[in-house]
Amino acid sequence: MAYTLHNLPAKLEASKMATLGYARVSTQDQHLTGQLEALKAAGAETIYREKISGARADRPQLAKLMAALQPGDTVIVTKLDRLGRSTRELLDLIQRIGDARASFRSLGDPLWDTSSSQGRLLSTLLAAIAEFERDLIRERTGDGRKRAMADGIKFGRKPKLSDFQRAEAIKRRAAGETLGAIAKSYAVDISTISRLRA
Missing domain, CATH: 3.40.50.1390 (Resolvase, N-terminal catalytic domain)
Known part of the structure; x- marks a missing residue:
């Protein structure tokens, strides 16, 4: 108030x-x-x-x-x-x-x-330091991701289906089985099965 x-x-x-x-x-x-x-x-x-x-x-x-x-x-x-x-x-x-x-x-x-030149200078300096710190963090994060990827670490969500399950689901689709039945057997959404490509 x-x-x-x-x-x-x-x-x-x-x-x-x-x-x-x-x-x-x-x-x-x-x-x-x-x-x-x-x-x-x-x-x-x-x-x-x-x-x-x-x-x-x-x-x-x-x-x-x-x-x-x-x-x-x-x-x-x-x-x-x-x-x-x-x-x-x-x-x-x-x-x-x-x-x-x-x-x-x-x-x-x-x-x-x-309202003073000294105060404005201090604000400008601290803003520049904060921006520099953000750039350093972004740089370190990027370097860390590159090293991790080079070591074989994968980023992002874990796939819902294994390589074997994906290959099997694609064969089942080709054989005429419905998307709903395939999705239900793997406990995934129909959209997951519909996006699979040979």
Whole structure:
């Protein structure tokens, strides 16, 4: 639920650049009080708050905050881990904030202020490092697959029929036996038998 600190007239509120806070705790037993106080002291007029695990993909209040962003707005959090559950997600969210021509600031991490050139540089560097790490993982995975295939390891789903059963099923089809009867005898779908080729 959005927590509005000031009831400004709609025209005045729409005309000014807003500071939007986001507060999150992982469980219902934890309290948001400390985060709300820090965000209010930092100038947040509206604070989106939720008690939900960062591992959950669906965070409705964060989605509402992102949808409400206007050019010139600033999103603030008390710590980076309140916004993103991983480096990749954090960088993606900061990119989306930037794409909305808004800025991002973490109160507990002074370097993270994308309204400053230093903060923008840090975001760019970390995004490049994350991309480099993804490329390395893809490269290692590809090399591992090639080595495994060279060693005779097959990837993908295990065939439902052995080589012998496939050859036998093809002969039975040629002899005029129905697909349904053949499939039933091997406990497979009719489509498995229909796809067999001599």
